[in-house]
Amino acid sequence: MHEFTxxxxxxxxxxxxxxxxxxxxxxxxxxxKLINFAHGDIMMVGAFVGYFSLTLLGTNIFVAMVTAMLTCxxxxxxxxxxxxxxxxxxxxxxxxxxxIGVSLFLEYTVIFLxxxxxxxxxxxxxxxxxxxxxxxSILNKDVFVFVSAVVLMLILQYIxxxxxxxxxxxxxxxxxxxxxxxxxxxxxxxxxxxxxxxALAAAAGxxxxxxxxxxxxxxxxxxxxxxFVAAVLGGIGIIxxxxxxxxxxxxxxxxxxxxxxxxxxxxxxxxxxxxxxLIKPSGIFGEDTGEKV
Amino acid sequence: MQMxxxxxxxxxxxxxxxxxxxxxxxxxxxxxxLSQYLQINLTSxxxxxxxxxxxxxxxxxxxQLSLGHAGFMAVxxxxxxxxxxxxxxxxxxxxxxxxLAAALAGFIIGVPTLRLKGDYLxxxxxxxxxxxxxxxxxxxxxxxxxxxxxIPKLTTWPWLFGGTVLTVLVIVNLVNSSYGRxxxxxxxxxxxxxxxxxxxxxxxxxxxVIGAMFAGLGGVLYAHYFYIIxxxxxxxxxxxxxxxxxxxxxxxxxxGAIIAAIFITAIxxxxxxxxxxxxxxxxxxxxxxxxxxxxxxxxNKELSTKIFGRxxxxxxxxxxxx
Numbered sequence: 034m035h036e037f038t039x040x041x042x043x044x045x046x047x048x049x050x051x052x053x054x055x056x057x058x059x060x061x062x063x064x065x066k067l068i069n070f071a072h073g074d075i076m077m078v079g080a081f082v083g084y085f086s087l088t089l090l091g092t093n094i095f096v097a098m099v100t101a102m103l104t105c106x107x108x109x110x111x112x113x114x115x116x117x118x119x120x121x122x123x124x125x126x127x128x129x130x131x132x133i134g135v136s137l138f139l140e141y142t143v144i145f146l147x148x149x150x151x152x153x154x155x156x157x158x159x160x161x162x163x164x165x166x167x168x169x170s171i172l173n174k175d176v177f178v179f180v181s182a183v184v185l186m187l188i189l190q191y192i193x194x195x196x197x198x199x200x201x202x203x204x205x206x207x208x209x210x211x212x213x214x215x216x217x218x219x220x221x222x223x224x225x226x227x228x229x230x231x232a233l234a235a236a237a238g239x240x241x242x243x244x245x246x247x248x249x250x251x252x253x254x255x256x257x258x259x260x261f262v263a264a265v266l267g268g269i270g271i272i273x274x275x276x277x278x279x280x281x282x283x284x285x286x287x288x289x290x291x292x293x294x295x296x297x298x299x300x301x302x303x304x305x306x307x308x309x310x311l312i313k314p315s316g317i318f319g320e321d322t323g324e325k326v
Numbered sequence: 327m328q329m330x331x332x333x334x335x336x337x338x339x340x341x342x343x344x345x346x347x348x349x350x351x352x353x354x355x356x357x358x359x360l361s362q363y364l365q366i367n368l369t370s371x372x373x374x375x376x377x378x379x380x381x382x383x384x385x386x387x388x389x390q391l392s393l394g395h396a397g398f399m400a401v402x403x404x405x406x407x408x409x410x411x412x413x414x415x416x417x418x419x420x421x422x423x424x425x426l427a428a429a430l431a432g433f434i435i436g437v438p439t440l441r442l443k444g445d446y447l448x449x450x451x452x453x454x455x456x457x458x459x460x461x462x463x464x465x466x467x468x469x470x471x472x473x474x475x476x477i478p479k480l481t482t483w484p485w486l487f488g489g490t491v492l493t494v495l496v497i498v499n500l501v502n503s504s505y506g507r508x509x510x511x512x513x514x515x516x517x518x519x520x521x522x523x524x525x526x527x528x529x530x531x532x533x534x535v536i537g538a539m540f541a542g543l544g545g546v547l548y549a550h551y552f553y554i555i556x557x558x559x560x561x562x563x564x565x566x567x568x569x570x571x572x573x574x575x576x577x578x579x580x581x582g583a584i585i586a587a588i589f590i591t592a593i594x595x596x597x598x599x600x601x602x603x604x605x606x607x608x609x610x611x612x613x614x615x616x617x618x619x620x621x622x623x624x625x626n627k628e629l630s631t632k633i634f635g636r637x638x639x640x641x642x643x644x645x646x647x648x
Contacts, residue, residue, distance in 0.1 A: 044466075045444040050410075067445075068445045068448075075505070116613055119617045120616060120617060120620075123616075123620055124620070125444050125445055126389075126391050126444065126445075126448075127620040128616075128617045129390075129391065129444075129445050129448055130569070130573055130612055130616050131612065131613050131617065133566060133569070134609045134610070134611075134612030134613040134616065135408065135609070135613060136609075137566065137605055137606075137608060137609035137612070138606060138609035138610065138613065140605070141602045141605035141609065142386075142602075142606060143605045144602045144605075145603065145606060149602075163391070173452060224595075230584035246519075258452075258453075258456075261449065262453075265449075294464065297460065297464065299456065299460055300457050300460040300461065302454050303453035303454070303457050304457065306449065306450065306453045307438075307439075307450055307453055307454065307457075310436055310442055310446055310449075310450050311439075311441075314442065314446060
């Protein structure tokens with residue numbers, strides 16, 4: 034039982050990272066019905082901005098995180114403007130293929146500029162400490178990841194529930210044309226959605242750097258896919274669903290690594306995805322909608 | 327009468343062109359006139375044609391976006407290598423076993439996932455492709471992540487040429503048959519074709535299984551030429567490679583897929599020492615083609631001998647022949 038609780042504690046910080054990335058997927062899907070394949074790679078760019086902020090500028094970890102978030106917010110808006118906006122009225126497959134293209138473009142531009150090797154996240158930026166709480170060993174990096182993720186999610190909830198921008202986002206995701214008729218600037222709202230989603234991914238990227246101690250140009254692929262699974266698990270397009278899905282995926286993954294074969298932990302994530310898609314494609318919190326001709 | 331004659335003329339000329347192409351390359355190889363480098367590229371070209379044409383049946387003609395093609399390639403490659411390398415069977419048994427195994431994998435994966443649509447289907451096939459790779463990494467019999475080395479080089483030019491021609495022939499004839507019309511109708515409008523009484527699930531699974539089978543053939547030929555196979559070779563970036571060819575060539579054009587496969591292989595060979603630039607180029611191709619020409623370079627047009635045929639018959643009419 035003790036080990037089980039320990040695994041859950043370990044899984045919470047990983048789950049928080051997945052939840053942050055999954056939020057970006059879900060928000061973008063909710064508003065333009067596009068699986069933003071490049072989302073994991075925006076996280077990777079965020080991790081690299083954080084890395085350079087720590088090593089070249091010598092900032093502390095919080096400044097690094099904010100820098101990464103701002104940079105990626107701009108990047109996300111640019112990607113939407115250049116690649117996705119011209120395709121807004123074309124088929125979903127065309128948009129999906131473009132998203133794959135953007136993803137490859139980000140990965141290999143970073144490889145081209147910085148080389149394919151991984152870089153070690155400076156340990157001095159975050160000296161490790163272990164606390165002992167009721168027999169459970171808790172690392173300060175786990176606390177850092179978990180607390181900052183929860184703070185970011187609370188801010189997001191506030192924006193979406195209580196601000197005018199949030200109201201506009203909900204309106205556009207419900208019915209784009211009706212929102213347009215009510216005088217909401219749809220383009221601006223979509224840009225803001227991309228900015229917020231990408232900023233959350235960038236924060237997650239810095240957290241991944243702290244959590245695994247390394248960053249590399251292809252680091253976004255697998256966490257990106259797992260976060261996508263988390264978003265689908267919770268019901269894609271539904272914000273609380275993404276949070277729950279993220280934590281479930283994180284805990285599940287630590288359990289599989291802890292009790293079974295760690296080589297299988299990637300396969301488990303995809304197995305979960307296939308199960309949800311086959312049993313309830315709308316996810317835990319989703320409602321089944323009939324198909325209209 | 328005229329039409330039947332034209333038809334035979336067309337088939338005859340096609341056979342003639344293919345046979346002379348085959349003999350020419352066979353002669354060049356036998357006479358040692360083709361450098362090792364060119365031979366490797368020729369092999370990749372044929373394998374890429376097989377992969378692109380088979381994926382274009384699924385993505386282009388049926389309109390079901392599949393991102394797990396490399397997974398079927400892996401199944402074919404591994405099963406064939408187990409047959410030839412470990413059980414000492416002849417190559418033909420390896421090919422048949424590899425293709426059948428890949429077709430079976432296509433069936434097992436296709437039946438449940440093809441209920442999904444659009445982006446969900448894409449993600450599910452991507453996930454299945456990755457599951458195949460991770461499973462191979464965990465099987466000790468095939469050396470896990472290290473892969474199998476020392477595979478005999480059995481893929482010779484006749485096998486390669488035969489495999490490529492067979493793939494193209496089967497898929498072109500399938501698309502032009504009544505099955506093909508049902509398949510294309512699913513791409514155009516799935517609900518409408520269901521209303522017309524087409525068993526959409528059956529045709530989607532059929533296209534998926536045939537596509538997977540030829541991906542397996544591509545895998546078999548690949549494994550028996552390049553000496554080594556690793557699960558990592560068949561990750562989803564490989565599936566994206568094939569997707570780039572299909573998208574560039576045109577969703578729904580076999581000749582487009584062939585031309586794109588040749589073109590992409592040539593680019594890959596030319597940019598061998600700059601892998602990052604090659605991938606950036608692929609990415610730009612995907613984005614630019616989708617924004618400016620979402621139907622691909624060829625769209626659903628085919629480059630065919632009809633054009634030459636039209637010129638021929640035009641001249642005959644001028645001369646007063648019937």
